[in-house]
Amino acid sequence: MSDYPQQPFFIHPTSGICYRQLADSSWVPDLPQSQLPSLRSILESDTLTPDQRFARTLPVLPMPAATTTNSHHSSLENDHDTRTPSHPSFENGHNTLNPPLHITSDHSTSLYHPTHETARSEAAATGAGHAQPRRGTPATPEDDSDDQAIMAGLSRELASAHQAGGSRPSAPAKAKAKGRADVPQASSSKRKAPHDAADEPVDAKKRTAPGFKGRIAGAPNYNNTDVGELLSIVRAVLPIGGRAWQEVERLHNEWAESTGRPTRSAKSLEAKFKQLVCIRKPTGSAECPPHVEAAQEIEDLINEKAGTRDLNDDEIVDIADASDDENSNHNTNDKGKGKASEPGPSTVSRGRSQAPRAPRHLGADLLQTISASLDPQARAEREAERTACSLHTAHTLHLSSQLREANTTINNLRNLLHEAERRADRLELRAQVMADLQQPGAGAGPSSFNRLNNILSDSTNLEHTTRVRCVRYADGGAATVVINPGDDENQGLDDEGVMSSWDEGVPQPEGYEREQEGDHE
DNA sequence: ATCGTCTCCATGGCACCCCT
DNA sequence: AGGGGTGCCATGGAGACGAT
Incomplete structure (x- = not known):
């Protein structure tokens, strides 16, 4: 549009509408000529408040569908639903016509700037939908000197609306931030400074915009009902990975919406569950809270489902010690317990004491070795053997000390005897x-x-x-x-x-x- | 090398309790 | 009732680590 020839613009991929940025950083749609008069009359009306202008432009603007490609899973959509109203673009009516922009998988083709092809190609190459958002730094008129930065920042800002909170940025953005200095407006890999409040006026009471750290206003704490429902869902799902936790999130949010409780993200639910599992021993009441017991029980179920078991260094040392001991005594390792045929440490020793296996059996043997070493009975036997060895060692040291003391006493008495005789x-x-x-x-x-x-x-x-x-x-x-x-x-x-x-x-x-x-x- | 997941840490708001 | 202290929670950034 010739009215803003020097301003950057953005072509929405689905609606085909070209949005242009005004000098006050707001975005207006570059509509077909037939709709421009009505829209311009609304935009240029001095009698309307920003909110009114925004409301009246909604019927005029062909709003792009608030959907994303199927590459965005449900959690992101939920995240979008909770974040969009608080997005800076819609906050306080400051930006009159910030379009509800959404990045699709082919967003790279929707970005175009006549003088900065490099910015577009950069965004396409790096996958701007996953790039690190430049939070809290919207394009300002002072930034007009660097339109490339504006477009890059815009693309990142657009992507931020769909990025799950707290999720780690994808590797391209990280790699670029770390290894490449030519990234336009690439922020440092170090921790970013807090959001600069001077960039945009935001109500301190409602810091719900992305870019602001801290708890969202109005977010309530977990109560017993929430925790109980969370545990029941986790028990049913037994989540192992992130996708399973997204299923937990979905179920929990369905329940929350039906009961009027607040919806929470998968990360929040996971953090809460792990908090219950890893809760410290209280200093007051010695009774374990029922929720904590249930969480630990569920954690055990998850571990069983995943086929894993908690390890600590002592057990690793036990395995190594048992293997070393039995390697050194592999000729006589059958004299101990007479249970060489049973799975346990003896299995480990047999495997390591024999001739080297073929490489293709290494994985299976290693798994069998680990499984055998983790057998509860074998662990108990190793623990008992280690305890007995420790006692024997301590007893030997004690006897040696006593022997040294006795020799010293004998020498002293002998010297006294010689002196008396002299x-x-x-x-x-x-x-x-x-x-x-x-x-x-x-x-x-x-x-x-x-x-x-x-x-x-x-x-x-x-x-x-x-x-x-x-x-x-x-x-x-x-x-x-x-x-x-x-x-x-x-x-x-x-x-x-x-x-x-x-x-x-x-x-x-x-x-x-x-x-x-x-x-x- | 890349990517996803997990974990830790910093920041900041909310909820609750206690004191004045 | 209001203010201060404390714990809980959410969010975002970054590194470590394993899988591919």
């Missing part, structure tokens, strides 16, 4: 020497000294060097002192205060030595 020998020797010295006519002469050394030489109990000191006093008289290792050098002399050192000026009698040493081991 002291007894010294005392006996001293007593004998004193007895010799006190005999009449016996002095500290060479004969007694040699006899003493002979005694020391005969002693086999003295393990250390023992010295005998003979002292002659300057004023007459002499003394013989036996000095043991560790004894003070002047022991026995200082006590009497007679002398504490050798008298160097006194000539020694012949045959005497000032000090004689005898080493006795």
Whole structure:
């Protein structure tokens, strides 16, 4: 239309209507010439409010069917039904004629811009219907300098109306955002900043537009009835994957609509169910809520249906340990329980201890191995064996510790015994020497000294060097002192205060030595 | 390499309870 | 009655992981 020659436009695939964007970011249909006057009169009427203009243009505009191709499943349609009224395009009457645009599988051919073929091809190549929506950033007049960005943003905005909330964007958009810098208006792969409220005026009380995070206004909590119905539906469906959860969503929403309860998305229902399953142990009442018990029971049923079982690292280690142990003892692995023919860990060991299998049997054998290792009876046996092994190991360590302590005690007692014997020998020797010295006519002469050394030489109990000191006093008289290792050098002399050192000026009698040493081991 | 699913995390609103 | 605190819930973004 020549009225807006510089504005981007969009050709709807089913109706064939060309929508043009006005300077205020609103979209008007580029209708056939026959309908333009009536529509323009409505649009340009100053007496009508935006809501009135919107209402009056509805009969004029050939509304495209609010359907999508069969590639969009029911959940998305439900999502559309709940989101469309709150879409920014219809909110607050701000945008007068935002068309109810819907992307179909062939949407790429419906996008056209005369000056930006690249944008169209980009949208077609990346599957704009799955591209990451550029939420909260509608095209503004300032963005006119980059029409390519407008078209890309438009295509993404259009697709956002059908994207399930919280669903991960498809890989092309992600790959483009991560690996390709030439994506027009490609947002960073990092977490996006919150929606810029300055881009569009939105009532804070009704933040229902996409792009706003947070709970939708008016969304009530789950009550007991909701949870009970959810559990009953989940028990009936036993969902394993996303499609099954969509079936749960459908059933739940049918029930919700019939009872006046709020409808919820599959993700919300799944999250609620998993929350019930993984609920933590309460600190107050020790009784498990019935809903939690039911959820855990249903979870077990789902696991049985899927043929899976919860694993933890301990069990994996058990399997590995059992396999390793039995590999090391594969020659004698039949002596343990005498149940080699039963499925269980022995099956695992037989499989691994035998010759390598043919590769084509590897998958089946692996499955059999896993199944056998997960057998409850086998697990119980492994648990008992592991417990016994742990007890045996602990007992062995305890006995070793006791043995070390006993050896240490024995050594200490032996040292004490040796010390006592040495002291007894010294005392006996001293007593004998004193007895010799006190005999009449016996002095500290060479004969007694040699006899003493002979005694020391005969002693086999003295393990250390023992010295005998003979002292002659300057004023007459002499003394013989036996000095043991560790004894003070002047022991026995200082006590009497007679002398504490050798008298160097006194000539020694012949045959005497000032000090004689005898080493006795 | 691509795609789908699952999970975690951040954000924000609603519902409820308690206190003033 | 109103405000603050807390828990629950929804939403969106991103990464991890497995299947194809």
